[in-house]
Amino acid sequence: MSAFGGSLLIGLFIFVLAVFIGFELISKVPATLHTPLMSGTNAIHGIVLVGALVIAAGVHGTAGTVIAFLAVLLGTINVVGGFVVTDRMLEMFKRRPGPGEERPR
C-alpha cells in the first residue's frame, strides 16, 4: 500500500533522509534520558503494526490468517507496551514536590 505511488528508489530516498534526521535528533540527548529514549524509540518501531494490518488485509487461507494474527498481536504489544512503559518512566521525572511538601502516596 504505497501512499505516494512510490517506487523502490523513492523509498530509498526517504530512508536515507530519515536516517540523517535520526542521527541529528539523537546526538543532542543528555545521558539521563537514554533509557526513556530507548524505550520511546522502541515504541515507535511498533509502527510494524501498520505493516501487519496491511498483510492482514490481503490474507488468504489458514496459514496466512495465523501469521497475520500473530504479526498484529506482536505489533500491538510492541506499540501499546512501549508507549505505556515509557510514560511510566517519564512520570517519575515529573513528580517533584517542593520543599516541605509530602510525597503523595
Add this chain to the structure above:
Amino acid sequence: MIHFPQLVALGYLATAILFIFGIRLLGSPATARRGNWLAAVGMLIALLVTFVGLGALPWAAVIPALVVGAVLGTAAARMVRMTAMPQMVALFNGMGGGAAALIGADEFIHRTGELASGVATLSPGSSVPIVIGCLIGSVSFSGSLIAFSKLQGLMRGTPVTFPYQRAANGALLAVIVALGVVIVAVHASIWLFLAYELLALGFGVAFVLPVGGADMPVIISLLNSFTGLAAAVSGFVLDNEVLIVAGALVGASGTILTQLMSRAMNRSLANVLFSAFGSQVEAAGEAGEAGDRSVHSVTPEDVAILLGYARQVVFVPGYGMAVAKAQHEVKELATQLERRGVEVKYAIHPVAGRMPGHMNVLLAEADVPYTQLREMADINPEFPRTDVAVVIGANDVTNPAARSNPSSPIYGMPILNVDQAEHVVVLKRSMNPGFAGIENQLYYDPRTLMLFGDARESVVRLLAALKELVPAA
C-alpha cells in the same frame, strides 16, 4: 486498492512529523513526557488512516489480536517493577522484531504462491527486502528473548562461550547469507525459506549468548536499532512510506545510542560483542596478592557517626540499591543528613543500573531533587574534598583497577573515583564479585569500610543509628 489515498498519504506525513518532534522532545527532561505522547498520537493517526485506507480487514482475526495485544502490553508495562525496566524494553523490542519477520514470511508465501500459479513473478526488487527483513527481524526477536532471559534470571547472565565460537558464528552467518542469495537468485522455495528463518533465529541466540549480563544494555540498544531497520525494510516490502520513515528514524537513533553506551564503558562495540566480557574472573595480575588482604567490616553505628559529622557526603547508587528497592530510604537518609548540616550529592555513573539513565529514573521515583544528581565528569573532581563516599550496591563502576591495572578486563573504563574520598563506606550483601564477575580492589583499601547486609536494611539501621547518635542541628 487504497481508499482515500490522499488522506492516507497526509496522515502518514503527519505521523512522520509527530515522530520526529516526539523524539526531539524526548531529549529534554522538561518535555520528554510530552514527546512520548506526541509520538503516541502519531502512531494513532497512522493506524487510523491505515484502517481507512484498507477498508475491509479480516476482523475476526484482527480485533482479537489488537485487543489481546493491547491488554498484554498495558498489563506488562504497568506491572513491571522499575528495576526490571531494561528486560521489559528488550521483550517489547523482540515483539516488534517478530512482527517484522512475520510480515516478510507472509509476503514470501503470498508471492511464491502467485509465482506457482503463474500470476506474478518474484522479482529481486521484492525478494531482496523480504529476505533481509526476515533476517534482521528474526535476529532481533530471538536475540531480545535471550537478553530478556538473561536479565530476568531465567538463564545465567554470564557469557556462554565455547571454543571456536566466533568462527562458528561467522560460519553460521555465512551459511545464512548464502542461503539468502540462493533464495533470491536461484530458487524461491518455501522449504529453503523455512530453513533460512530457523537459521536466522538461531543466529540471534548465538549472537547474544556470549555477551555478559553487564553488557546487556548495549545489546538491547543494538537490537532496538535492528528492529527499527527491520521495520524500514518491511516498508520496502510493502511499499509503505510510514514504515520506512519510522524504521529509519529508530534504526539511526538506536545506532547512535549504542555507540554512546559503548563509549561510556570505553569499549568498542566489537569488543562488547565478541570479548565475552566477565567470563574470565580476573585471570591475570591477581593470583599473587589474594592471600594476605583483609576487609574492614563495621557497624551501622560507626557509619552513622562518620556520616553525621561529615561536611560532604556523596552517595554512589548502583543496581544493588535498585534490587533492594532502597531508593526511598536512601533519600530519607540524605534528608536527615542535610538536617545535620551535611552537604549531600549523588554520583551517577553513565552505566549505573543496567541501562544509561536507569539510576536517574529510580532516584526520580524517590523524589531525589534533580539538582543533586551529578554526572561522572562533574563529581569526580569533588571526591578529594569529600569526607565520605557511600557506595550502595555499586561495584564495577567504582573499581580502581580500571585506572591502575592494565591486565584487568575493565582497564580503561571511566570510573567514579570514590577511592579519592577520605573514607569510603561500601554497603554490600557479601564479598561476591559484581555483575561483570570482576573482583573490586576498592574493598581491600585501608580507608574502605564494609557494611554487609541487604542495602535497604543497612540504610534503615543507619537511619535509626543516626537519629539516636547525632542530634539534628
